[in-house]
Amino acid sequence: MLMQNNQAFENAEMANDAIHAAQSFSSLFLMSAAEPVAAGKAICWEGDKAKHLFQVEEGVVRLHRIIGEGRRVITAFHFAGDLIGASLQSDFLFTAEAVTDCKIRRISRKSFHEEVARSNALGPAFISLLCEEAAAAHEQMVLLSKKNAEERLxxxxxxxxxxxxxxxxxxxxxxPMNRQDIADHLGLTIETVSRTISKLASRNIVVPEGRHDLRIVNPARLVQLSGDADDFSGNSCHRVKLH
Amino acid sequence: MLMQNNQAFENAEMANDAIHAAQSFSSLFLMSAAEPVAAGKAICWEGDKAKHLFQVEEGVVRLHRIIGEGRRVITAFHFAGDLIGASLQSDFLFTAEAVTDCKIRRISRKSFHEEVARSNALGPAFISLLCEEAAAAHEQMVLLSKKNAEERLxxxxxxxxxxxxxxxxxxxxxxPMNRQDIADHLGLTIETVSRTISKLASRNIVVPEGRHDLRIVNPARLVQLSGDADDFSGNSCHRVKLH
DNA sequence: CGTATAGTTGATGTCGTTCAAACCAAGTGG
DNA sequence: CCACTTGGTTTGAACGACATCAACTATACG
Known part of the structure; x- marks a missing residue:
């Protein structure tokens, strides 16, 4: 059982084996001081000139767009090490806010690109970064387009x-994020997120421990239910099957 | 009335004023012969090694991913001049198929990146291209996340x-694409697409002329209904108001 | 022309939303 | 110490938008 569970997660982890391209840029940001940003505070605003790139040194950041009335879409969360604003040309296409208390460093777009041009290691790393973002965006489009609430969660x-x-x-x-953030990221409402987690808990797949932790009881099943598992994983999968 | 309509569309067109970054790469593809691809035929497959980049010389191409059973997501359509596969590292993350009869040119990923490195105009164009793709992906995430059927259409x-x-x-x-393609791109069913178009037609906003053409009767209203218009466009907008 | 394929329209069902109320944990102040 | 907030979360009941299933119509094509 335990081996099965590990197996299931190792598959999912493969994409993460490579070190994130973002790490390569850390040295560029060390020139600037780490700015503390309190939870809930904004780092930049949609529509503003994107004069800087940011790196999350500590904490979690959400990127979102607002469309009419009260509709908010969280396009991504960023964690320690991640860059913010790499895929921008002139203006910010999102507002970035601290989910938790954060430490942020910044560099001007101009000098960032100068450094990337100067170095011959950073060019490919930059490309990699943009490609990773593109892949993540695709993944999210699939989720929003075709997955039901349970699969999304x-x-x-x-x-x-x-x-x-x-x-x-x-x-x-x-x-680290609250239910509303999760809802706005998955294209659901806060109630559906809550209900779906409750249902997963009742089936002993993941169980909440406090508001900000989840105990994963059955990782294999969790991966299956995500809809990203192999097609034949439901009942007759060879690799993930018990015994 | 006419001026109002033009105004509405000019706003929407602003993003297109700049020539697409993709155009800059046309010269690279002229070394290879234009390959004809019949409507419905595949150009590359999800999961295959992405050894080449493609440029659409003529026709329309759809990129899609399949997840379990019969769920298909069309992540993008590509038109004459567009590049396919720029944001990939090793494997194709989508299957590309001709929507209409197409002419396609190709270049190996290796020589593409060599040429980009060699030229000092192509580097920035490549970055631009990736950023455009990222922006488009964001737009699509917003659409799939928060827009209703009418707004999507x-x-x-x-x-x-x-x-x-x-x-x-x-x-x-x-x-050029059929209703099923539109549905799979907008995260709807073919029936909902059909119904929604009918509804728009009955309100004299757009009217179908044959299967593959739409007469746009009220462009201003169309833009409003897309959900991308300014917040205050509904009833009391200053710029788009009649008279 | 007749058959196949794509699209439309209608009846019914369902999953997620909406609205409303209860719950819970962490303050705050009497 | 306990009543009373307060913000986030959970739960319940009713509704609605889109999906599903099924019949029908239009268009293309041999």
Whole structure:
């Protein structure tokens, strides 16, 4: 059973084996001071001139767009090490806000591109970064287009779980964002998110421990339910089958 | 009335004023012969090694992913001049198929990147291209996340209408793809697409002329209904108001 | 012309939303 | 220490937009 569970997650983790391209740029940001940003505060605003790129040194950041009335879409969350604004040309296409208390560093777009041009290691890393973003965006489009609430939640939890954070405890996933953030990221309402988590808990797949942690009881099943597993995983999968 | 209509579309067209970054790469593809691809035939497959980039010389191409059973997501359509596969690293993350009869040129990923590195005009163009793709992906995420069927259709039609094709006729938009393609791109069913178009027709906003053309009767209203218009456009907008 | 394929329209069902109320944990102040 | 907030979350009941299933119509094509 345990081997099965590990297997299931190792598959999901493969995409993360390579070190994130974003890490390569850390040296560029060390020239600037780390700015503390309190939870809830904005780092930049949609529509503003994107004069800087940011790197998250500590904490979690959400990127969102607002369309008419009260409709908010969280296009991505960014974690320690991630860059913000790499795929922009002139204006910010999103507002960035701290989900938790953060430390942020910045560099001007101009000098960033100068450095990338100067170095011959950074060019490819920059391309990689943009490609990773594109791949993530595709993944999200599939989720929003064709997955039901349960699949969305499971996909999201798997993604959180397979992102290796420093002090990860066995089978326990930190969920720094609140239910509303999750809802706006998955294209659901807060109530549906809550209900779906409750349902997963009642089936002993993931169980909430406090508001910001999830105990993953059955990782294999979680991956199956995410809809990203192999087609034949439902009942007769060879690799993930019990015994 | 006419001025109002033009105004509305000019706003939507602004993003298209700049020539697409993709155009800059045309010279690279002229070394290879134009390959004809019949409507419905595949150009590359999801999962295959992405050894080549493609440029659409003529026709329309759809990119899609399949997830379990019969769920297909069309992540993008590509038109004459567009590149396919720029944002990939190793494998194709989508299957590309000809929507109409196409002519396609190709270049190996290796020599493409060599040429980009060699030239000092192509580097920035490549970055621009990736950023354009990222912006488009964001737009699509917003659409899939928060827009209703009518807004999705209107957004799609506006996008088709503002993409200037060579022989565009005044107020008439070519829709080369079939209803199923539109549905899979907008995260709807074929029936909902059909119904929504009928509804728009009955309100005299756009009227179908044959299967593959739409007469745009009320462009201003169309833009409003797309959900991308200014917040205050509904009833009391200053710029778009009649009189 | 007749058959196949694409599209439309209608009846019914369902999953997620909406609206409303209860719940819970962490303050705050009497 | 306990009543009373307060913000986030959970739960319930009713509704609605889109999906599904099924019949029908229009268009293309041999």
């Amino acid at each position: 499971c996909s999201f939890i798997v993604k959180l779980a397979t992102r290796r954070h420093p002090q990860a405890r066995q089978g326990l996933v930190r969920v | 209107c957004s799609f039609i506006v996008k088709l209408a503002t993409r200037r094709h060579p022989q565009a006729r005044q107020g008439l938009v070519r829709v």
